[in-house]
Amino acid sequence: MPAQTSVLNHELDGQGPSIVLLHPVGLDLTFLAPVAAILRKEFTVLTVDQRGHGKSPASTPAHSLVDYADDVHALLARLELAPAAVVGFSFGGMVAQELALKYPQDVNALVICASRDSFPPVARDIARARGDDARQRGMADVLEATLDRWFTPAFRAGGKDDAAKARLLSDDVEGWAQAWHAMAAVDTAARLRKVRAPTLCLAGELDKSSPTEVMRDMAAAIPGARYAELAGAPHMLFLEQPEATARVVGDFLRDVLKPPG
Secondary structure, X not given: OOOOOOXXXXXXXXXXXXXXXXXXXXXXXXXXXXXXXXXXXXXXXXXXXXXXXXXXXXXXXXXXXXXXXXXXXXXXXXXXXXXXXXXXXXXXXXXXXXXXXXOHHHEEEEEEEOOOOOOOHHHXXXXXXXXXXXXXXXXXXXXXXXXXXXXXXXXXXXOOOHHHHHHHHOOOHHHHHHHHHHHHOOOOHHHHHHOOOOEEEEEEOOOOOOOHHHHHHHHHHOOXXXXXXXXXXXXXXXXXXXXXXXXXXXXXXXXXXXXXX
């Protein structure tokens, strides 16, 4: 039986065509603020705390990525904001894929950033373990390995990862673990050909978690999808390069959402 949808904490501001921004695992909507601030100059931007993140509780357990997509669908219906362009980063990109597949009427453009559509079996075990390790030993146990995968050494050396570090250490462990178990089961690869929304797959050149070849393959699997890559960007490309991320996303959405003629 599917889990009940959760009411998501969110922020809505700006004017113009609607965009939804979905954050990575372990973070919250505040980390989307730099990109959102740029995009709000010409778009209406909705940012959300996904279930078990930020101010959205994990009181109703999530069992799959579809549960998170159901949450976003319910919020879009409540706000009467659909159809919207959906921009998802990492975990958020997986949720965005499921939203576009289950609720195509909600999504008039799709941007998948630094994400995955599948994992090899060994990687699925590793992903589940990241959730289980935090359950057993706390968030401090997964902190350094997570930050190393997320950011470049130069970014970390300057202390620019401090906000992410603090957020991870204060995370709801159950929310983190549920999201990792959902991500471990990601399995959209064979269904991506059914995506009908104009799509951009955006990769970071230095991404350790979602390598460029993975993102290229995703773009090739989606009819008419485009591929873009940010030079020197790691997995958290929107945090290290917010202006470049907003520029690429904005250019794409401006093109595909423009009125006919």
